[in-house]
Structures are given as structure tokens and as C-alpha cells.
Amino acid sequence: MGTVFKRDVARALSDATLKTAIDRTTVTAERKRAAALTDYPQFAAARERGTRIKDHVVAHLDHYLLEFERNATASGATVHWAADSEEACRIVLGICRGAGARRVTRSKSMLGEEIGLPHALEAAGIERVETDLAEHIVQLAGETPSHIIWPALHKTREQVSALFKASHRDPHKTEDVEAMVESARRELRDRFLSAEVGISGANFLVADSGAVCTVTNEGNAELTTTPPRVHIVTAGIEKLVPSLAHAFVLLRLLVRSATGADLTQYTTFHCGPKRPGDLDGPQEFHIVLVDNGRSRMLADAGLREMLRCIRCGACMNHCVVYRQIGGHAYGATYPGPMGAVLTPALQGAEKARDLPHACTLNGRCQEVCPVGIPLPALLRGWRDRSWKDGLVPQSVRSGLWLWRFAAERPRLYHLGTAAAVRAMRLFRRGGWIGRMPLAGAWTRYRDFPAPAGRTFMEQLRDRERGR
Amino acid sequence: MPHATPAPEPRSRPRVGLFVTCLADAIRPRLGFAALSLLEAAGCDVEVPRAQTCCGQPAFNSGDTQGGAALARRTIAAFEGCDHVVVPSGSCAGMIRAHYREALADDPAWLPRAEALAAKTHELLSFLADYRGWRPQGVALAASATYHDSCSGLRELGILDQPRALLREVDGLELRPLTGNDVCCGFGGTFCVKYPAISDAIVKEKAVLIEASGAQLLLGGDLGCLMNMAGALHRRGSAVRAFHAAEVLAGMGNGPAIGEEE
Numbered sequence: 001m002g003t004v005f006k007r008d009v010a011r012a013l014s015d016a017t018l019k020t021a022i023d024r025t026t027v028t029a030e031r032k033r034a035a036a037l038t039d040y041p042q043f044a045a046a047r048e049r050g051t052r053i054k055d056h057v058v059a060h061l062d063h064y065l066l067e068f069e070r071n072a073t074a075s076g077a078t079v080h081w082a083a084d085s086e087e088a089c090r091i092v093l094g095i096c097r098g099a100g101a102r103r104v105t106r107s108k109s110m111l112g113e114e115i116g117l118p119h120a121l122e123a124a125g126i127e128r129v130e131t132d133l134a135e136h137i138v139q140l141a142g143e144t145p146s147h148i149i150w151p152a153l154h155k156t157r158e159q160v161s162a163l164f165k166a167s168h169r170d171p172h173k174t175e176d177v178e179a180m181v182e183s184a185r186r187e188l189r190d191r192f193l194s195a196e197v198g199i200s201g202a203n204f205l206v207a208d209s210g211a212v213c214t215v216t217n218e219g220n221a222e223l224t225t226t227p228p229r230v231h232i233v234t235a236g237i238e239k240l241v242p243s244l245a246h247a248f249v250l251l252r253l254l255v256r257s258a259t260g261a262d263l264t265q266y267t268t269f270h271c272g273p274k275r276p277g278d279l280d281g282p283q284e285f286h287i288v289l290v291d292n293g294r295s296r297m298l299a300d301a302g303l304r305e306m307l308r309c310i311r312c313g314a315c316m317n318h319c320v321v322y323r324q325i326g327g328h329a330y331g332a333t334y335p336g337p338m339g340a341v342l343t344p345a346l347q348g349a350e351k352a353r354d355l356p357h358a359c360t361l362n363g364r365c366q367e368v369c370p371v372g373i374p375l376p377a378l379l380r381g382w383r384d385r386s387w388k389d390g391l392v393p394q395s396v397r398s399g400l401w402l403w404r405f406a407a408e409r410p411r412l413y414h415l416g417t418a419a420a421v422r423a424m425r426l427f428r429r430g431g432w433i434g435r436m437p438l439a440g441a442w443t444r445y446r447d448f449p450a451p452a453g454r455t456f457m458e459q460l461r462d463r464e465r466g467r
Numbered sequence: 468m469p470h471a472t473p474a475p476e477p478r479s480r481p482r483v484g485l486f487v488t489c490l491a492d493a494i495r496p497r498l499g500f501a502a503l504s505l506l507e508a509a510g511c512d513v514e515v516p517r518a519q520t521c522c523g524q525p526a527f528n529s530g531d532t533q534g535g536a537a538l539a540r541r542t543i544a545a546f547e548g549c550d551h552v553v554v555p556s557g558s559c560a561g562m563i564r565a566h567y568r569e570a571l572a573d574d575p576a577w578l579p580r581a582e583a584l585a586a587k588t589h590e591l592l593s594f595l596a597d598y599r600g601w602r603p604q605g606v607a608l609a610a611s612a613t614y615h616d617s618c619s620g621l622r623e624l625g626i627l628d629q630p631r632a633l634l635r636e637v638d639g640l641e642l643r644p645l646t647g648n649d650v651c652c653g654f655g656g657t658f659c660v661k662y663p664a665i666s667d668a669i670v671k672e673k674a675v676l677i678e679a680s681g682a683q684l685l686l687g688g689d690l691g692c693l694m695n696m697a698g699a700l701h702r703r704g705s706a707v708r709a710f711h712a713a714e715v716l717a718g719m720g721n722g723p724a725i726g727e728e729e
């Protein structure tokens with residue numbers, strides 16, 4: 001089964017620098033989240049509230065979407081609807097062209113990645129300036145984000161330093177993080193200010209005011225959204241919340257789960273374009289609401305709960321698989337457990353065939369998820385579909401069929417086990433088996449304990465006869 | 468052998484069906500006998516239904532829900548006459564308790580039977596500690612040990628304190644903390660052979676942490692995870708020996724560890 005996924009996994013596993021980079025960020029994230037939770041005893045209650053808020057919105061999505069559109073329009077924003085990524089990109093490019101933009105700034109947005117906006121801008125010959133440091137790194141390296149909170153998580157400080165030295169006009173001279181940030185700032189500052197259009201994502205869309213809420217650590221969203229003449233927000237339709245109070249409940253959950261901070265440094269609410277008397281703000285404010293498979297998920301009981309996701313990244317920080325293979329091996333915008341659920345929905349189950357299977361179902365992701373998404377159950381749901389749709393490899397199917405055939409016939413099963421156990425013992429050295437036919441996947445990496453000579457059932461029968 | 472706390476009236480002895488699990492049956496019969504003697508010591512009448520095979524989890528977790536349901540029906544039929552079903556594995560117990568109702572959700576005739584079986588199915592160590600109030604008496608083992616919490620037992624059944632409470636009563640046994648005791652070992656059932664390279668990377672990290680605990684023994688409550696960790700430890704030449712906690716509690720901790728000859 002030489003899938004692309006397996007090839008990329010092998011590459012990732014052999015990359016020791018990648019592992020260092022993954023560990024540096026995820027270990028810290030895990031520790032900080034744990035500390036933040038001990039300081040926040042209401043977490044369990046907030047999580048329940050957050051879950052209810054999202055479920056409520058998802059159940060009444062049409063209502064809140066219309067309410068949001070009404071209020072956003074009243075505040076002077078222009079609301080656009082995009083059914084899929086192509087339409088979303090077309091709308092954004094249309095606005096850029098209308099504004100005569102040759103240069104746009106962008107602040108980090110996973111939805112932008114999902115709809116392929118960076119690529120679309122490039123293809124349209126529009127220069128894209130990333131204001132988020134990590135996105136800038138990823139852009140310089142010609143890569144894609146490997147984590148939804150820290151897009152450049154896969155790069156070590158040392159690698160970033162080398163990259164900046166190779167590509168910045170006036171790179172840093174000392175090896176500290178501040179100097180590197182300064183280097184990026186020197187490189188980008190004048191471009192930030194000369195862009196005609198700024199594009200950002202949204203963490204929440206507030207229905208009763210039409211406001212858009214973004215959270216960042218670097219204050220870069222302001223650079224995207226304030227100086228340019230035109231501001232475009234692209235957001236998934238599941239980002240809605242009824243009111244500001246609801247946004248704050250989720251905001252608290254989001255920042256603690258993502259970075260372990262109390263609140264991110266910059267939380268901004270944008271409401272319409274610049275009004276007479278405002279000191280700054282864009283002259284045009286566009287909001288592109290993107291469906292891209294979300295209403296399909298809404299109609300699907302096995303995926304609906306995924307629409308609660310607030311993109312905090314906790315599930316991947318705590319995932320044993322993500323922590324070994326990193327984000328790129330998932331081959332999609334969203335990695336880790338949430339990505340393994342979303343990607344088959346976005347790209348089709350066949351293309352993402354491995355993802356729901358490459359999971360131990362250990363349940364830690366669900367445990368840390370701030371909106372209690374049953375990720376293992378949703379992943380198992382995909383396995384169920386892929387079995388029904390014949391996407392499970394024939395070797396696995398036949399193996400399981402044979403085993404099940406026996407397991408449904410206890411007498412045959414017990415005879416078969418007794419025989420198998422004896423056969424296995426032929427390969428042992430002492431108590432261990434280092435190599436055995438049909439068991440290569442196990443014995444290539446670890447030893448297999450040789451079974452005792454006779455099964456429990458055989459030994460029990462002897463004991464009872466002896467009595 | 469441990470002894471029971473004052474034996475209850477014979478008639479109050481619950482009839483417990485022991486679900487040995489397919490792994491213990493084939494690979495480590497000692498674990499089955501340890502479970503048997505512990506349950507007897509805890510005042511139970513133990514039956515081992517011969518119609519048992521596997522709980523069906525490998526099929527269910529591979530997406531073969533029908534196959535999982537077929538084996539669920541067999542297991543239900545084999546055990547529903549017992550007062551309790553006890554399983555020396557959090558993973559298989561979790562399958563019966565949490566997932567049989569999912570596997571049989573579309574089968575109105577069997578769903579109530581699945582629910583009934585789920586309600587009386589228990590993982591062995593938590594059954595001994597919580598339901599029987601049993602504690603080992605006169606069991607000794609001079610060794611240091613560390614404990615790995617297997618994921619299904621921990622997260623589906625909430626098993627965390629029970630094994631430790633029981634092991635603390637073993638004379639001479641020193642329990643040492645394990646960093647990442649609640650982090651998956653990379654076994655994951657069929658995962659470990661479907662994605663062996665990832666599984667290996669995970670269990671290698673686990674092996675390093677187990678060695679760093681400084682303990683002589685690795686204990687746990689799930690044979691699959693223990694085989695995975697013990698196999699990785701042995702491959703890297705580690706001297707740490709692995710047992711199912713039930714074996715130690717049953718006074719069998721002086722016998723061969725996983726991967727040692729009888």
C-alpha cells in the first residue's frame with residue numbers, strides 16, 4: 001500500500017530537525033494549556049456552554065446568517081456568498097481588480113488556505129504580502145502551513161534564520177528572535193503600507209451587530225485591515241455567534257486551548273467601513289461568506305458536530321500521530337485529528353483515504369477539545385463509510401474476513417488459535433519472535449512475545465478434566 | 468495466591484463470566500488464569516463461556532460495522548446469562564460498554580440486549596477495586612514498577628486510581644511515576660500494523676520514558692499495549708520487564724514476564 005500519505009510519513013519520520021521543531025512548539029503548548037486550565041476552574045462549564053452555543057448556531061444557521069448579513073450591510077459592509085472555493089476566490093479577485101490592486105496584504109487565515117487564495121492571487125499576478133510572521137516564513141520557503149495556529153511550526157529557529165539571511169534585503173545580524181522579527185519588519189513594513197487591499201479571516205462573526213472578530217498575537221491583523229483602502233474578510237459560515245457575549249465565551253476557550261494565554265494580545269472587532277469622523281479604517285469593507293462543503297456537513301449527522309470547531313489546534317498539539325509526522329504529511333490544509341475529519345469532507349474520502357485510519361483512537365483529542373467534538377467517533381464514522389464504499393485495501397478486507405469467519409465459529413476459532421499458536425512458536429528465539437511471516441509490520445520494528453505453548457482455552461479444559 | 472476478604476454468603480456470590488480476550492487466550496494464558504484466581508479470591512463464582520472468541524473491536528474499528536455487530540451478537544449471547552462480565556482489558560471492556568450499542572444501533576431486536584450487557588460489563592481491576600472492594604492480602608513482590616494507563620480504560624471507563632490503589636497493597640512493590648503515563652503508546656489495535664512506522668516512532672518515545680522512570684517493571688491493564696511496549700523495549704535491549712497488573716496482584720509477578728520463556 002504505497003500511498004502518497006505513507007511516502008510523506010516516511011519522509012517526515014526520517015527528518016530529525018522536523019521532530020525537534022514539532023516538539024519545541026507542541027510540548028510548550030501542552031504545558032501552557034495545562035497551566036491555563038488549572039487557573040481556570042470554570043473551564044468545564046465554559047466548555048459545555050461553548051458546545052451549546054455552537055450547536056445552537058449550527059442548528060439555526062440560516063437564521064443567524066441572514067441576521068448577520070442584515071446587520072453587516074446596515075453597518076456599510078458588502079456581504080458576498082460563495083458556495084465553494086472557486087467562487088470565493090473569484091469574488092476576492094474581483095474586488096481586488098475593482099480596487100486596482102497590485103499588492104494585497106494578508107493576515108493569517110486558514111480559510112484563505114482552504115480555498116486556495118494564496119495560489120489564486122499569485123495566478124492573478126497580484127503580489128501577496130503576509131503580515132503574520134509565520135505566514136511570511138512559509139511564503140518565503142514556498143511552503144504551506146503545517147499547523148493551524150503556528151503555520152511555520154515545522155521550521156526551527158535556526159532554519160528561519162538561514163531563510164531570512166538568504167532572502168531579506170537587510171537581514172538580522174544577531175541570532176535572537178527579536179532581531180529576526182526586526183528583519184522581517186524591515187523587509188515588509190513599506191509594503192504593508194502601500195497595499196491597496198487587505199485580506200483577513202475571522203474568528204467570529206457576530207450576528208446581532210454584523211461585526212467581525214479577529215484574534216492575533218502580533219497585532220498584524222490591524223496592519224492588514226486598517227491602512228489599505230479596501231478590507232476583505234473571508235470566513236466560513238460556521239464562524240457565526242449570536243452576540244458579543246457568546247463570542248467572549250468562545251474566545252476564552254479558544255485562547256486558552258490554543259496558546260494557554262488568558263487572552264491573545266490583540267482581539268479586534270471590525271464593524272463596517274470607515275465612517276465620517278473615524279480616525280482610520282477602510283473605505284470599503286467586504287465580507288465573503290464561504291460554504292465550501294459546510295452545508296453538506298450540516299446535513300450529515302456523522303459530521304455535523306465538526307462544525308463546532310473553533311480552530312484552536314489543541315487536538316493536534318496533543319495527538320501522538322501529529323507529533324511524529326507533523327502537519328505536511330496530512331497533505332491538506334487542516335492537519336491532525338480535526339484535519340483527518342475535515343479533509344475527507346472537503347477533498348473527498350478517496351483522496352484522503354488514509355487519514356481517518358492513521359489514528360490510534362486514543363481519545364486524547366476529544367478530551368482536550370474545548371467544544372467537546374467526539375473526534376474519534378467521527379473518524380470511525382469515516383472508516384465505516386470507507387469500508388462501505390470499498391476504499392479499504394483488499395489485503396485488510398480479506399484478512400479481517402478470514403478472522404471474522406473463524407471468530408463467528410467458536411469451535412473452529414479455538415482450534416485455529418491453538419494451531420496458530422503452535423506455528424508461531426516455530427519462529428521464536430527464547431521467549432521472543434524477531435521475525436515471522438505475515439507479521440513483518442510488527443516485527444520490523446519491535447519483537448513479538450512468543451505465545452505460550454497452549455492457549456488459555458486448552459489449558460483450562462485440561463485443568464477441568466484433571467479435577 | 469491472594470485471599471479473599473471475609474467470604475460472603477455462598478448465595479451472595481455473583482456469577483461472573485470471564486471474557487478472557489482473544490489476545491490473552493492466544494498469547495498469554497497466564498493472564499487468563501490470573502484473572503480467574505483474582506475473581507475467585509474476590510468472592511465470585513467464575514464461568515468461562517466456551518462460545519467466546521473476540522469482542523469484535525478489530526472489525527468495528529476498521530469500519531466493518533457489520534462484522535463488529537456479528538461478533539457483538541455472539542458475545543452477548545455467550546455472556547448475557549451472567550450477573551457480570553469481567554474483562555482483563557480496558558479496551559475490550561470499553562468496546563462492550565461503549566460501542567456495542569453503536570454497532571447494533573440499527574438492530575432493534577439486539578439493541579436492548581447490547582445495552583443490558585454493557586451495563587454489567589467491567590474491566591477487571593476496576594471491578595475488583597470498586598465493585599468487590601477487594602484488596603490484595605499477603606501478596607509480595609520486591610521490585611520497582613511504573614504504570615502505563617491505556618487509553619480506552621482511562622478515557623472510556625475512567626480507570627486511573629483503581630490499579631494504583633490495588634498495587635499499593637502489594638508488599639515490597641515500589642510504584643514510580645511515569646512521565647506521559649496517559650499518552651497513547653502507539654498500539655491502537657490494527658493501527659500498529661497498518662501504520663507500523665508511525666506506531667514505532669510513538670512507542671520508541673514511550674520506551675525512553677519508561678526507562679527514564681528507573682523502574683524494573685512496566686505494568687498496565689491492557690495486553691495489547693503491553694505487548695507493543697514490551698516488544699519495543701526488548702528490541703532496544705532494555706532490561707525493563709512487563710506484566711499485566713493482574714498477574715502481579717494474583718501473586719504471579721515472580722513468574723515469566725511478557726516475552727520470557729515459561
Ligand code: SF4
Nearest residue numbers: 309310312313315369
Ligand atoms: S477539533 Fe476541537 S481541539 Fe481540534 S481545533 Fe477544533 S476546536 Fe480545537
